[in-house]
Amino acid sequence: MPASTSKIVMCGDYGVGKTTFVKLFLGGEIGGGYKPTIGVDIGRKIFDIDRNRITFQIWDLSGQESFHSIRKQFYSRTDGAILIFDVSRRTTYQNITRWTEELLEETGKIPIVLVGNKIDLRDELTEFVTTEEGELLSKVISSQTGIKTPFVEASAIKQQKNLEPFTMLGKTILEQKES
Numbered sequence: 001m002p003a004s005t006s007k008i009v010m011c012g013d014y015g016v017g018k019t020t021f022v023k024l025f026l027g028g029e030i031g032g033g034y035k036p037t038i039g040v041d042i043g044r045k046i047f048d049i050d051r052n053r054i055t056f057q058i059w060d061l062s063g064q065e066s067f068h069s070i071r072k073q074f075y076s077r078t079d080g081a082i083l084i085f086d087v088s089r090r091t092t093y094q095n096i097t098r099w100t101e102e103l104l105e106e107t108g109k110i111p112i113v114l115v116g117n118k119i120d121l122r123d124e125l126t127e128f129v130t131t132e133e134g135e136l137l138s139k140v141i142s143s144q145t146g147i148k149t150p151f152v153e154a155s156a157i158k159q160q161k162n163l164e165p166f167t168m169l170g171k172t173i174l175e176q177k178e179s
């Protein structure tokens, strides 16, 4: 991997929308990653943030989210992570802590962004994870890990805030390279 390439991992339970975010960001299909046997799709995109060029190599678990054996390789040499939960399924929110711990154990301190996805479903539901709860979780992660963890609410399907997690992560990674 060239030094200028940043490996980004998509974390969160099955069905939260990880692949939807990646496909929208890459502007096409992903798949055919070079390690299909470990259940990971890998996509690549070069983009510009504030006149700086950055290359993301994005790793997305392909339906193997529950297999612990896969995830060690998955996290290896990661530069940044997008942690996603589904506001319509509280268990996916509760499991973020576990995803975070597992990730950071392998990577050490790296930039992360927390995403509450599927906010379009709130209209139809009486029980959902609220904005305040999402913000609280990001504060807890920040204070426990020492990593400033921005929180974004999104609806990938409606293409609301679906690119923000990537650009926020890119900015943080660029800032760290400069300092």
Ligand SMILES: Nc1nc2c(ncn2[C@@H]2O[C@H](COP(=O)(O)OP(=O)(O)O)[C@@H](O)[C@H]2O)c(=O)[nH]1
Residues within 6 Å of the ligand: 012, 013, 014, 015, 016, 017, 018, 019, 020, 021, 117, 118, 119, 120, 121, 154, 155, 156, 157, 158
């Ligand atoms: N209502 C709604 N559905 C979504 C949203 N984002 C993704 N989905 C749907 O949720 C399902 C799981 O998405 P997917 O990206 O495969 O999740 P993954 O398992 O985390 O990769 C699919 O049917 C998506 O179309 C969203 O913002 N709102």
Ligand SMILES: [Mg+2]
Residues within 6 Å of the ligand: 018, 019, 020, 060, 061, 062, 063
């Ligand atoms: Mg997926």
